[in-house]
Amino acid sequence: MTIRQREDEDGGTGTLGKAMAVLEAVALAEGPMRFTDVLSLSGQPRGTLHRQLSHLVQEGLxxxxxxxxxxxxxxxxxxxxxxxxxxxxxxxxxxxxxALHRETGETVHLGVLRGREIIYLDKVESRQAVRMNSQIGNASPVYCTGVGKAALSALSGPALDTILAGIEYRRFTPATITDRAGLLAELEAIRRSGVAFDREEHEPGIRCVAAPVFDAERALAAGVSVTGPAYRVGEERLDGWAPLVRDTARAITAELSARLGPQR
Amino acid sequence: MTIRQREDEDGGTGTLGKAMAVLEAVALAEGPMRFTDVLSLSGQPRGTLHRQLSHLVQEGLxxxxxxxxxxxxxxxxxxxxxxxxxxxxxxxxxxxxxALHRETGETVHLGVLRGREIIYLDKVESRQAVRMNSQIGNASPVYCTGVGKAALSALSGPALDTILAGIEYRRFTPATITDRAGLLAELEAIRRSGVAFDREEHEPGIRCVAAPVFDAERALAAGVSVTGPAYRVGEERLDGWAPLVRDTARAITAELSARLGPQR
DNA sequence: CCAGAATGTTCCAATATGTGGAACCGAGTT
DNA sequence: AACTCGGTTCCACATATTGGAACATTCTGG
Structure with missing residues (x-):
């Protein structure tokens, strides 16, 4: 197994790209990585890898x-x-x-689309007890999260195709969408209704409603969501929040264009 | 003005080091940086800088x-x-x-020493209203924060000297320590008492008690603190928490060695 | 509306940097 | 003592980076 190449086919950014690939391999690994572990992951010659690692260490990365x-x-x-x-x-x-958190009382997420992943940019947590920003910066697959599907629904044409083409579907729960056709159908439904649901598709017992935020000028596809545990958040509650979430997403979208407009 | 060189005199890590210097210059800047801004900061030739920036962009940094x-x-x-x-x-x-948060009700910080700065690794906030992890990852000077002084107090000899030598004292408030002698005296006091106070030395209206966490085996110098607004947290309250904070720091230190011991 | 300046982008020969195979080292094992 | 395994160092060779200069593209003010 080798480190996944960056999307840019053309080969990449030389030395920096290689260094980042090594960094990412180590940073995103499950457990601690010894030299040999990295070696087998990266497929680089020993000498080379050793220097790359030293450099990364010297740089504090x-x-x-x-x-x-x-x-x-x-x-x-x-x-x-x-x-x-x-x-x-x-x-x-x-x-x-x-505001959305105050009105719903549940956890609110903001995530942006980056490649085939959603990166969580912010969250407002319901109970303080749970470790706070455990999630910020976290990356999750697009096809099985509310925010992810919402963000995708704002895209179309080649931009969407490129992303869809790269997805490797993995079943997280019985409800996970596991093929392109299923996802396309879902996206179509989301476009019509303006909201995306995640009915325990990523984590069992976790449900969410999400809506898309989209800004063509900034090439930004994102989503807002309200998430809660299934035992507390029934289908009807989820449905009830849908308009609220949709309006919030629209308000953010509007605010973004308002800020962009004047400044140019 | 040029980008501050890394501490390692020897010149650095070649291409990666230069790229990181540019990245840091942009990331830690106050406002948005246009090409020319970076150019004047970095002192690199235009062509070179341009490629470095493109690479950083391609890499998503x-x-x-x-x-x-x-x-x-x-x-x-x-x-x-x-x-x-x-x-x-x-x-x-x-x-x-x-636990410390539960007992004090105020904000608790965990910070580790890195060079001449304290980097905040975690915090448990008192009121949920304030934006949560606004601080995590934040870097503050050692000489005017409770956690910073606590961490320093655990060091001695050349390790300490190197750090002290590099400090550029800046007055943040009337109470800020602004010279080496003052800092050394303070550190001595902290060593004797086992706790460090920050009496509005960094931010007006903010006080804190901190204690050092030190692990020679892991080359780790850090600190724990309880922080609060001066109007709510008087001197006597601060003093009252001192033993609690000291014990917490000791408990963490002990737990660290306990974890290290067995595994080797 | 045009000249001039400021900003951003591209090119390419010279050269500093990174590459990677192989040798080396030290600690643990049989 | 010989062997393996994990990690580090070396050095001739390949290549990515360098940086000066030319080019392209906005701005700006007369």
């Missing part, structure tokens, strides 16, 4: 702990923190998420 | 938005999220932070 395991470094946190704090889309959406 | 401004990319979030989720130190400390 990775750290080499006592028992020779490479772990993600803290510099990533620092950079990401700045990235998050200044993210324009997140800032615009924040007050709307708060 | 930066994004180039509609009005030609470079902003930090979402890939950073994804990587950092994984980094945070799997951080061993954070996981060990988490339950202790929760």
């Amino acid at each position: 990775l750290e080499l702990n006592a028992d020779h395991a490479y772990v993600p470094g803290l510099r990533l946190l620092k950079l990401a923190s700045a990235s998050w704090a200044r993210n324009e889309f997140r800032m615009v959406a924040a007050p709307f998420l708060e | 930066l994004e180039l938005n509609a009005d030609h401004a470079y902003v930090p990319g979402l890939r950073l979030l994804k990587l950092a999220s994984a980094s945070w989720a799997r951080n061993e130190f954070r996981m060990v400390a988490a339950p202790f932070l929760e």
Whole structure:
């Protein structure tokens, strides 16, 4: 097994690209990665990999702990923190998420589409007890999350095709959509109704309603959702929130264009 | 003005190091950075910088938005999220932070020393209203934060000297320590008492008590703190929490060695 | 509406950097 | 003592990066 190549066929960004591939392999691995583990994952020659890893360590992107395991470094946190704090889309959406949370009482998510994944940009949690931002920055597949399907529903043509072509369907629960036809049908339904549901398709016992946020000018496809545990959130409640979620998504979309308009 | 060189004198990590310097310059900048802004900051030739930026964009570490401004990319979030989720130190400390929060009712921080900065690894917030992880990943100076001074107090000899030598003292409030002598005296006091106070030294109106967590085996210097607004948290309350904070820090330190011991 | 400036992008020979096979080292095992 | 395994170092060779300069594309003010 080798590291998945970046989408850009053309070969990539030289040295930096290779370094990032190694970094990602280590950072997204399940457990600690020793030198040999990375070696077999990356398929690079030993000497080369060794230098790449040293460089990453020197840069603080990775750290080499006592028992020779490479772990993600803290510099990533620092950079990401700045990235998050200044993210324009997140800032615009924040007050709307708060409002949506107040009205529903359940957890609210904001996620943006990136390749075949949804990256969660923000969340407003219902109960404080659960570890807070466990989710922010998390990447989940598009085809089995409310936010993911909502975001996809805003796309069409080649942009959509490219994404669909790359999806590898995996069954997470009995309700997971597992083929292209199913997903296309679902997207069509979402386009008509303006909302996407996730009825325990990704995690058993978790349901959500989501709606698409789309901004062609910024090439942004995203989604907002309200999520809750199935025992507390029945189908009818989910349906009841649909208009609210849809309106929130629309309001964010509108606010985005309003901000874009003036400045140019 | 040029980008600050990394601490490692020896020159650095070649291509990757340069790319990271550019990335950091953009990511940590105040506002949006256009090409020319980065150019003047980085002091690199135009052609070179242009390619570096393109590569960073292709890798998803930066994004180039509609009005030609470079902003930090979402890939950073994804990587950092994984980094945070799997951080061993954070996981060990988490339950202790929760407990400390329950007992004090105020915001609890966990920060680790990295160079001359404290990077906040986790926090348990007092009121949910305030934006949650606004702080996680944030970097603050060592010499004017409770956690920073606590962490420093665990160091000595050349390790400490190197850090002290690099500090550029800046006055944030009337109470900020602004010279080496003052800091050394403070550290001595902290070593004796086992706790560090921040009496509005960084932000006016914000006070905190902190205690050091230190693990020589993992080369880890860190700190735990309880923070609150001055109007609610008087000196005596701060003093009252001192033993609690000290014990929490000790418990985390102990737990760390306990985990390290067995596994080797 | 045009000249001039400022900004961003592309090119390419020279060269600094990264590459990777192979040798080396040290710790554990048989 | 010989062997394997995980990790590190070396160095001739290949290649990616460099950076100066030319080019393209907005802005800007007269």
